[in-house]
Amino acid sequence: MLKRIPPGQVKLGMFIHGFEGSWLTHPFWRSRFLLERASDLALLHASEVPAVIIDVSRGLAPDAPAETAPHPVAIRAPVSAEHPTPDAAPSPWTAEGSPDAQKADREAARRTIAEARLVVQGIYENAGKGLPIDADEAGPVVAEIADCVARNPAMFIDMARLKSKDEYTYLHSVSVCGLMVNLAREIGLDEAKVRAMGLAGLLHDVGKMSVPAEVLNKPGRLNEDEFALIRQHPENGHVMLYGGKGVNQEALDVCLMHHEKMDGTGYPFGLEGRAISLAARMGAICDVYDALTSDRIYKERWTPLRAVTEMHSWTGHFDPALLFAFCHSIGVAPTGMLVRLRSGRLGVVLPDGTHGTRSKIRAFHSIQTHRSVPLEDLFKGVSDVVTGFENPADWGFTQWDAAVRKLIEGHPVAPDAPARH
Known part of the structure; x- marks a missing residue:
C-alpha cells in the first residue's frame, strides 16, 4: 500500500517508492529504496522534495516506531561544494530492499x-x-x-x-x-x-x-x-x-x-x-x-x-x-562524460562501473572555486547525485580527452583555459 507523507515525517525503515516534483529535486540516484542510513534521512529532510511516497508493504508505516540505523551515523547537513562528505558504500540490498x-x-x-x-x-x-x-x-x-x-x-x-x-x-x-x-x-x-x-x-x-x-x-x-x-x-x-x-x-x-x-x-x-x-x-x-x-x-x-x-x-x-x-x-551514464553533481562538484564517468551495469563517477573539481578537489569515487546510492551533463570547454577543459585519461589514472587535473561561467 502506498502513502503520501511530507519529507519531515520520513524515518528510517521506510521503503521509498517515489518522490513528488521533478526528479532533480530529490538527492538520490534512484527513486525507490529502503531507507536504512541516517545520512540519507538527513539529506531527505534537508531537500526541496514536496512529498514522499512510501510503500508500507515493504517498510515501516508512518505510525510505526522508527528503526535504529544498523551502523549509527551522525546526522549532518547536505554536503557542501568545498567539503564533500563521502558516505559509506551501501549494502547490496540498500537500493531495492531486503x-x-x-x-x-x-x-x-x-x-x-x-x-x-x-x-x-x-x-x-x-x-x-x-x-x-x-x-x-x-x-x-x-x-x-x-x-x-x-x-x-x-x-x-x-x-x-x-x-x-x-x-x-x-x-x-x-x-x-x-x-x-x-x-x-x-x-x-x-x-x-x-x-x-x-x-x-x-x-x-x-x-x-x-x-x-x-x-x-x-x-x-x-x-x-x-x-x-x-x-x-x-x-x-x-x-x-x-x-x-x-x-x-x-x-x-x-x-x-x-x-x-x-x-x-x-x-x-x-x-x-x-x-x-x-x-x-x-x-x-x-x-x-x-x-x-x-x-x-x-x-x-x-x-x-x-x-x-x-x-x-x-x-x-x-x-x-x-x-x-x-x-x-537506469543508473548508467556514458564513459568520459563530464557531469555536474548536486554537491557542487564536477565529475567524470569512469569506464569501470559495476560490471558495466551501473556507472562509477570520479568527482574532481569545485564549481564554486573553479579549483581541483580531492578525487572521490561515487556509485549509485551514495549521498551525491548527477544533475546534468556539462560541456568541458565551458569549464576551461579544452583538452578533455587528455584530462579524462589523467583522471582515470587517478591524477588531478586543472582547467587549461578560463571558464565561461
Whole structure:
C-alpha cells in the first residue's frame, strides 16, 4: 500500500517508492529504496522534495516506531561544494530492499516476463495473419509490467534484457515496454500516461511481422533489398495498429516513428526534432538500448555502460534531454562524460562501473572555486547525485580527452583555459 507523507515525517525503515516534483529535486540516484542510513534521512529532510511516497508493504508505516540505523551515523547537513562528505558504500540490498524482497521481486519479474511474452506473441502473430489487433488484450500485462517496474526497476529491466537470440522479437517488445514505463515515470508523467507509454513499447515492433523470417533472422549483413524490407516495418506496423481496439496515439506514434532521428536522417519520413512526438523520441531510445544490450543472431550483447556511451556519441540521433533522463533512470551514464553533481562538484564517468551495469563517477573539481578537489569515487546510492551533463570547454577543459585519461589514472587535473561561467 502506498502513502503520501511530507519529507519531515520520513524515518528510517521506510521503503521509498517515489518522490513528488521533478526528479532533480530529490538527492538520490534512484527513486525507490529502503531507507536504512541516517545520512540519507538527513539529506531527505534537508531537500526541496514536496512529498514522499512510501510503500508500507515493504517498510515501516508512518505510525510505526522508527528503526535504529544498523551502523549509527551522525546526522549532518547536505554536503557542501568545498567539503564533500563521502558516505559509506551501501549494502547490496540498500537500493531495492531486503534479500527476501529481492527474491519476491525476481519471481514476480520472471512470471510477468513469461506471461507478457505469450501475450505479445499472440498479438504479433495475429497481426501477421491480417487479423485485427485488440490492444485491450495487452492491458493487464502492461499493468503487471508497470507494477514490477515500480517495485524494483533494476530487477525487471536487467532480467528482461537477458533473452536468447531465438526469442528476441517478442521479448524485445516486453523489455521496451518496461523501459518506457521506467522513463515515463522518470520524467514525471502521470500514471495513465505511463501505462500508455508501456503499451506503445509493447506494440512498437508489430510491423516486423510483415518482414520475411529469413530476412528478419539473417545472421549476416543485409543487402540493399533486404534492408529496404526492414525499413518498411514502421509503416506496415502503423497500418496494422490503426483502427485496432484499444490502440492509443502513443502506440501509433512509437510504431511509426521509432526509427526517426533528431537531425532528420532517420526513416521513414526524415522528421526532425519536435516534429517527432515525445512518445516516439522516448521509444527510439528504449528500442536502441535494448537492442544493443541483447544477444542478437548477428552480434553479442553490449554492457549497459558501453551501450549508453555509444548512444551518447551518436550526435543528432536522440533527444539529449531524454537521453540524460533515460541514463538517470537506469543508473548508467556514458564513459568520459563530464557531469555536474548536486554537491557542487564536477565529475567524470569512469569506464569501470559495476560490471558495466551501473556507472562509477570520479568527482574532481569545485564549481564554486573553479579549483581541483580531492578525487572521490561515487556509485549509485551514495549521498551525491548527477544533475546534468556539462560541456568541458565551458569549464576551461579544452583538452578533455587528455584530462579524462589523467583522471582515470587517478591524477588531478586543472582547467587549461578560463571558464565561461
